[in-house]
Amino acid sequence: MWDFPLFPDRASTMAGRIDAIYFAWLGIAGLVALAVTVALIVFAVKYRQGSKADRSRGLDEEQRRINRRIEITWIVTPLAIFMVMFVWAADVYYDYAAPPPDALEVYVVGKQWMWKLQHPSGQREIDELHIPVGRPIKLVMTSEDVIHSFFVPAFRVKQDVLPGRYTTLWFQALKPGEYHLFCAEYCGTEHSRMRGRVIALAAADYERWLDHGTVPASMAARGAERFRQFGCSGCHGASSTVHAPKLEGVFGKPVQLRGGTSVIADERYIRDSILLPLKDVVAGYEPIMPSFQGQIGEDQLLEIIAYIKSIATDQGQTP
Numbered sequence: 371m372w373d374f375p376l377f378p379d380r381a382s383t384m385a386g387r388i389d390a391i392y393f394a395w396l397g398i399a400g401l402v403a404l405a406v407t408v409a410l411i412v413f414a415v416k417y418r419q420g421s422k423a424d425r426s427r428g429l430d431e432e433q434r435r436i437n438r439r440i441e442i443t444w445i446v447t448p449l450a451i452f453m454v455m456f457v458w459a460a461d462v463y464y465d466y467a468a469p470p471p472d473a474l475e476v477y478v479v480g481k482q483w484m485w486k487l488q489h490p491s492g493q494r495e496i497d498e499l500h501i502p503v504g505r506p507i508k509l510v511m512t513s514e515d516v517i518h519s520f521f522v523p524a525f526r527v528k529q530d531v532l533p534g535r536y537t538t539l540w541f542q543a544l545k546p547g548e549y550h551l552f553c554a555e556y557c558g559t560e561h562s563r564m565r566g567r568v569i570a571l572a573a574a575d576y577e578r579w580l581d582h583g584t585v586p587a588s589m590a591a592r593g594a595e596r597f598r599q600f601g602c603s604g605c606h607g608a609s610s611t612v613h614a615p616k617l618e619g620v621f622g623k624p625v626q627l628r629g630g631t632s633v634i635a636d637e638r639y640i641r642d643s644i645l646l647p648l649k650d651v652v653a654g655y656e657p658i659m660p661s662f663q664g665q666i667g668e669d670q671l672l673e674i675i676a677y678i679k680s681i682a683t684d685q686g687q688t689p
């Protein structure tokens with residue numbers, strides 16, 4: 371079949387707003403280019419060599435006043451246009467950059483050359499992401515090796531995925547369907563094959579997908595397992611005799627650090643606490659926690675983080 375769409379599907383809540391900006395900018399740039407071209411041609415013809423055009427004006431008072439008015443116009447008009455562009459784009463960008471608090475989280479690890487995805491409820495996927503339509507989805511992403519970029523053209527969202535850091539991206543699909551997922555940052559030989567699909571499902575189909583096959587242990591439960599496996603519970607567990615902070619209720623709260631500063635315990639903070647324990651030492655504790663750099667994989671770190679998140683609320687279970 372003849373199928374050559376010039377424009378990707380508009381399948382997320384952001385897509386229309388991003389496209390509106392895109393076309394407005396294209397229109398403004400087009401109009402300016404047109405005006406400049408027309409002026410160029412008109413003046414080139416009017417003042418060509420040997421033409422009878424009047425070249426005497428420009429020095430008297432009257433003409434100076436007119437010139438001044440023209441100059442003010444071409445300074446103020448673009449300024450006004452730029453301010454409108456700025457406020458409009460900033461408004462869209464704020465919404466683009468701030469995931470709604472009720473978003474469903476999915477954890478993403480990019481590696482040469484695949485996407486590994488984990489749902490908090492435990493499902494794992496490779497190069498495929500199943501999501502429900504009509505609910506905001508927040509991705510927490512990191513890379514195991516080099517820089518990648520998570521790009522879903524139909525959703526108009528793209529975000530770099532960096533080693534050693536967590537970046538986030540959120541979107542809300544408008545209609546069920548299968549959408550391309552690309553790596554948009556050159557990442558080595560097979561970069562062009564680092565792609566996948568986002569499969570947006572109606573709510574009921576999504577529930578069915580969650581329940582198909584053997585339902586896996588949740589990420590938090592796997593994280594609790596790791597927490598014992600790596601010996602964290604030996605210091606942080608309820609029965610520990612080591613002077614180490616209890617991790618219940620830590621996530622999302624400010625933590626007082628040695629030296630008087632404080633940080634919010636987000637994903638990055640938990641990650642750094644595990645890999646670079648000397649970076650942020652909690653006030654009132656000795657820096658005796660060993661670094662787990664090189665011992666815990668990115669997926670396992672995300673599971674431990676999911677576990678620490680789960681015990682931030684009262685529903686959490688202690689290992």
Ligand SMILES: [Cu+2]
Nearest residue numbers: 518553557564
């Ligand atoms: Cu890549």
